[in-house]
Amino acid sequence: MMAYERLRVGLAGLGTVGGGVCRLLEQNAQVLAMRSGKEIVITAVCARDRDKQRGFDLGDARWYDDPVALASADEVDVVVEVMGGSGDPAKALIEAALEHRKPVVTANKALLAVHGLSLARLEERYQTPICAEAAVAGGIPVLKALREGLAANRLDALHGILNGTCNYILTEMQETGRGFEDILREAQQLGYAEADPSFDVDGIDAAHKLALLSAMAFGTEVCFSEVYVEGIRKVSAVDIAYAAELGYRIKLLGIAKRHQDGRIEQRVHPCMVPKHAPIAKVDGVFNGVVVHGDFVDKIVMEGRGAGAGPTASAVVADLIDIARGNTSPLFGVRATLLSAFRGVPLAQRVGMYYVRLMVVDRPGVIADVSAILRDEQVSLEALLQRGRAPGEAVPVVFTTHETNEAAMQRALQSIAKLDAVLEPPQMLRIETLT
Amino acid sequence: MMAYERLRVGLAGLGTVGGGVCRLLEQNAQVLAMRSGKEIVITAVCARDRDKQRGFDLGDARWYDDPVALASADEVDVVVEVMGGSGDPAKALIEAALEHRKPVVTANKALLAVHGLSLARLEERYQTPICAEAAVAGGIPVLKALREGLAANRLDALHGILNGTCNYILTEMQETGRGFEDILREAQQLGYAEADPSFDVDGIDAAHKLALLSAMAFGTEVCFSEVYVEGIRKVSAVDIAYAAELGYRIKLLGIAKRHQDGRIEQRVHPCMVPKHAPIAKVDGVFNGVVVHGDFVDKIVMEGRGAGAGPTASAVVADLIDIARGNTSPLFGVRATLLSAFRGVPLAQRVGMYYVRLMVVDRPGVIADVSAILRDEQVSLEALLQRGRAPGEAVPVVFTTHETNEAAMQRALQSIAKLDAVLEPPQMLRIETLT
Numbered sequence: 022m023m024a025y026e027r028l029r030v031g032l033a034g035l036g037t038v039g040g041g042v043c044r045l046l047e048q049n050a051q052v053l054a055m056r057s058g059k060e061i062v063i064t065a066v067c068a069r070d071r072d073k074q075r076g077f078d079l080g081d082a083r084w085y086d087d088p089v090a091l092a093s094a095d096e097v098d099v100v101v102e103v104m105g106g107s108g109d110p111a112k113a114l115i116e117a118a119l120e121h122r123k124p125v126v127t128a129n130k131a132l133l134a135v136h137g138l139s140l141a142r143l144e145e146r147y148q149t150p151i152c153a154e155a156a157v158a159g160g161i162p163v164l165k166a167l168r169e170g171l172a173a174n175r176l177d178a179l180h181g182i183l184n185g186t187c188n189y190i191l192t193e194m195q196e197t198g199r200g201f202e203d204i205l206r207e208a209q210q211l212g213y214a215e216a217d218p219s220f221d222v223d224g225i226d227a228a229h230k231l232a233l234l235s236a237m238a239f240g241t242e243v244c245f246s247e248v249y250v251e252g253i254r255k256v257s258a259v260d261i262a263y264a265a266e267l268g269y270r271i272k273l274l275g276i277a278k279r280h281q282d283g284r285i286e287q288r289v290h291p292c293m294v295p296k297h298a299p300i301a302k303v304d305g306v307f308n309g310v311v312v313h314g315d316f317v318d319k320i321v322m323e324g325r326g327a328g329a330g331p332t333a334s335a336v337v338a339d340l341i342d343i344a345r346g347n348t349s350p351l352f353g354v355r356a357t358l359l360s361a362f363r364g365v366p367l368a369q370r371v372g373m374y375y376v377r378l379m380v381v382d383r384p385g386v387i388a389d390v391s392a393i394l395r396d397e398q399v400s401l402e403a404l405l406q407r408g409r410a411p412g413e414a415v416p417v418v419f420t421t422h423e424t425n426e427a428a429m430q431r432a433l434q435s436i437a438k439l440d441a442v443l444e445p446p447q448m449l450r451i452e453t454l455t
Numbered sequence: 456m457m458a459y460e461r462l463r464v465g466l467a468g469l470g471t472v473g474g475g476v477c478r479l480l481e482q483n484a485q486v487l488a489m490r491s492g493k494e495i496v497i498t499a500v501c502a503r504d505r506d507k508q509r510g511f512d513l514g515d516a517r518w519y520d521d522p523v524a525l526a527s528a529d530e531v532d533v534v535v536e537v538m539g540g541s542g543d544p545a546k547a548l549i550e551a552a553l554e555h556r557k558p559v560v561t562a563n564k565a566l567l568a569v570h571g572l573s574l575a576r577l578e579e580r581y582q583t584p585i586c587a588e589a590a591v592a593g594g595i596p597v598l599k600a601l602r603e604g605l606a607a608n609r610l611d612a613l614h615g616i617l618n619g620t621c622n623y624i625l626t627e628m629q630e631t632g633r634g635f636e637d638i639l640r641e642a643q644q645l646g647y648a649e650a651d652p653s654f655d656v657d658g659i660d661a662a663h664k665l666a667l668l669s670a671m672a673f674g675t676e677v678c679f680s681e682v683y684v685e686g687i688r689k690v691s692a693v694d695i696a697y698a699a700e701l702g703y704r705i706k707l708l709g710i711a712k713r714h715q716d717g718r719i720e721q722r723v724h725p726c727m728v729p730k731h732a733p734i735a736k737v738d739g740v741f742n743g744v745v746v747h748g749d750f751v752d753k754i755v756m757e758g759r760g761a762g763a764g765p766t767a768s769a770v771v772a773d774l775i776d777i778a779r780g781n782t783s784p785l786f787g788v789r790a791t792l793l794s795a796f797r798g799v800p801l802a803q804r805v806g807m808y809y810v811r812l813m814v815v816d817r818p819g820v821i822a823d824v825s826a827i828l829r830d831e832q833v834s835l836e837a838l839l840q841r842g843r844a845p846g847e848a849v850p851v852v853f854t855t856h857e858t859n860e861a862a863m864q865r866a867l868q869s870i871a872k873l874d875a876v877l878e879p880p881q882m883l884r885i886e887t888l889t
Contacts, residue, residue: 041750045607045750048749049607049608049609049749049750052609052674053606053607055674055788055792056602056606056674056787056788057606058789154604160605160748160750160751160752160754161754162599162600162603162604162605162754165596165599165600165603165604166596166599166600166604168490169596169599169772169775169776169781170588170596170599170600170772171594171596171768171772172487172490172491172771172772172775173479173483173487173767173768173769173770173771173772173774173775174483174768175483175486240486240489240490299736299757302733302736314594314768315482315483315764316475316479316483316594316764316765316767316768316771317594317758317759317764317765317768317769318594318758318759318764318765319758319759320594320595320596320756320757320758321755321756321757321758322754322755322756322757323733323754323755323756323757324751324752324753324754324755325751325752325753330749330750330751330752331750331751331752333607333750334605334607334608334748334750334751335607335751336607337606337607337750338603338604338605338606338607340607341603341606341607342603342781345781345783346780346781347603347776347779347780347781347782347783348781349779349781353490354489354490355492358489
């Protein structure tokens with residue numbers, strides 16, 4: 022290889038992603054040097070356990086037990102944080118790196134969702150970039166698209182499949198007809214789900230990512246605490262079958278919209294989406310993001326959202342940008358220009374709904390349900406009751422025309438109190454994604 | 456608006472795209488200033504006809520009759536070339552701008568496909584960027600993805616729907632069962648096709664774009680003359696129907712692959728693609744690009760590939776990058792680092808094939824065809840002959856297992872010579888896109 026100036030990387034975290042970064046930097050060294058103009062080398066590392074067998078070569082990299090010490094090391098030009106965790110030591114490491122004017126690359130969505138604003142302020146104060154492509158949607162360069170590729174647009178809405186574990190589970194449920202618990206166990210065996218899956222299946226991980234995308238798209242202060250979050254545990258095989266019958270797929274979506282008055286709607290929950298919508302076709306462990314802008318119209322991006330390879334691809338793309346001197350502010354504009362976050366309560370959501378009831382099959386039940394909906398001004402689009410089993414439990418499924426969440430919730434509370442309704446109603450929001 | 460330094464744009468070309476750029480810069484001025492740190496204003500313009508009514512406001516911009524004069528004007532910091540045409544005056548304008556150290560934004564795929572290498576050398580010599588996001592796939596930030604977002608990868612293959620006119624025609628043929636000429640006429644009335652459609656429907660436009668993508672993905676000198684090009688005129692409604700029956704869609708794809716030995720395969724032609732492949736689902740005027748990298752695996756991007764809004768979105772994204780000082784070399788690496796292009800002849804293509812024959816319905820025809828295929832070592836996958844009309848013309852359709860183009864072409868020549876074969880055989884390449 023011809024002689025290049027070196028970009029010396031301090032790598033904090035030697036798990037799956039850290040290992041992927043090491044392998045990528047070694048395997049593609051030549052092409053990286055050609056593209057970035059620098060030889061990108063790991064000169065310092067830090068992890069919890071020095072003696073662990075990792076199966077990849079750390080070369081001559083100096084070992085640090087303390088991440089903050091790594092951030093200030095002389096032999097480090099740029100810090101890569103792939104430790105994870107929404108607080109210290111990751112936060113302390115990044116703060117120390119910025120104070121030492123060392124650019125930071127991080128894959129840490131949890132940290133940025135919670136402390137992103139204070140870190141963006143430090144980024145501005147120290148004029149030292151934080152790059153975070155790997156934090157959202159793995160190998161898909163979606164942050165670059167939002168902050169650069171689509172930067173000419175006033176963006177008004179985005180939605181995405183941001184968690185591959187959930188999408189894998191829902192896709193398998195769809196394809197096999199099997200239940201959530203069953204597929205989750207299988208996903209755990211295949212390594213697609215963690216032993217403790219709650220972070221993924223309860224929607225927290227997707228909500229972290231949505232909060233970041235929302236802030237970057239709309240130029241507001243990141244606000245994870247104002248993401249409405251609901252996971253996929255209550256999605257049942259029977260609802261997936263009804264969705265298919267009605268022309269929909271069930272997906273865990275992150276949805277962010279800017280209203281005319283500047284308020285931002287942020288939600289993560291299972292949705293019914295039309296089966297022909299681009300996002301409906303993103304299956305298995307893949308992630309997908311759809312962005313709407315005033316000039317570009319709709320852009321769809323799809324790819325692997327996790328795993329050593331795709332995440333390392335994103336981390337190293339950030340290193341190339343740093344080597345080239347081509348970085349953008351973390352949230353697309355300087356921290357001081359971000360507008361204060363003003364949220365839209367879930368109760369103001371307007372849209373269609375799917376509801377499944379388990380009712381005693383006897384005359385008058387539908388009349389009672391219909392009357393409650395009428396009283397809340399909720400208009401039925403379709404109603405299905407299949408089979409007869411007088412005196413026994415049967416499912417009744419209906420979809421509504423556009424209504425608002427508050428009215429729907431009130432109606433569901435009243436419906437749940439009917440004697441003939443045997444289980445809490447199952448409700449799913451229908452997103453038409455126009 | 457708070458006070459920003461100005462980035463003064465000289466706009467050459469006031470057609471659809473030029474108009475879109477004017478409108479975008481005006482409508483989104485505030486958000487552009489926040490993101491780019493500069494107020495982006497048009498201070499000079501140039502077009503063929505000064506007196507034409509254009510329906511958008513040029514403000515105080517100074518008029519130039521000569522594009523080269525615009526490039527050297529004092530009041531111009533950056534030149535936007537949206538005149539089109541694969542030679543002068545666009546080429547002379549860009550060269551003049553670079554000589555004056557003025558960054559260039561261009562949407563001109565024809566020019567870059569033919570003169571891209573010499574322009575990239577000027578870019579390097581004058582250390583002045585040429586940005587061309589708008590040249591390929593309209594509003595989809597695919598060049599940014601190749602040169603930056605996926606830059607950590609060794610890319611080995613890409614394919615895309617790169618011409619919205621062709622995709623619109625094929626989609627309509629698919630959905631309505633109507634023929635090419637019929638839909639083309641309709642597309643012309645709707646403004647989706649030009650009065651002279653040959654540039655689009657004969658695949659030239661897609662080939663220009665493919666040559667650019669290929670050079671950027673693989674780091675080779677751009678080589679438009681070594682793109683195999685075949686348009687969609689001979690795709691018939693009957694083939695589209697057979698494709699659907701066999702589980703395929705017919706799409707005009709641009710395909711570029713790097714072989715192990717560094718040679719590059721570049722082709723634009725109608726393909727049969729599995730109906731579940733991501734690219735098969737890109738319909739109507741939309742464009743789509745699928746890229747394979749060694750770490751990121753597969754990335755899919757989809758959006759509007761033409762029109763004033765999406766193209767202006769890409770042009771202005773480049774202006775923002777220039778304002779921020781964040782530009783990459785035109786082809787992803789410095790011109791001096793691009794490797795010489797070495798092509799793979801079409802005759803070496805290996806893959807499956809679809810063939811439709813119109814034959815006289817009499818005994819022995821299939822035996823003759825089969826014997827020819829056997830002699831060329833081409834193995835049949837499926838053969839369909841529907842209906843009987845003794846002594847009359849009937850279609851016979853077959854698909855092959857993997858074989859090479861040269862063998863297939865020899866077999867087709869022999870088949871065409873059979874007495875019972877009434878028309879030149881229709882052949883379509885099947886791309887499995889693994």
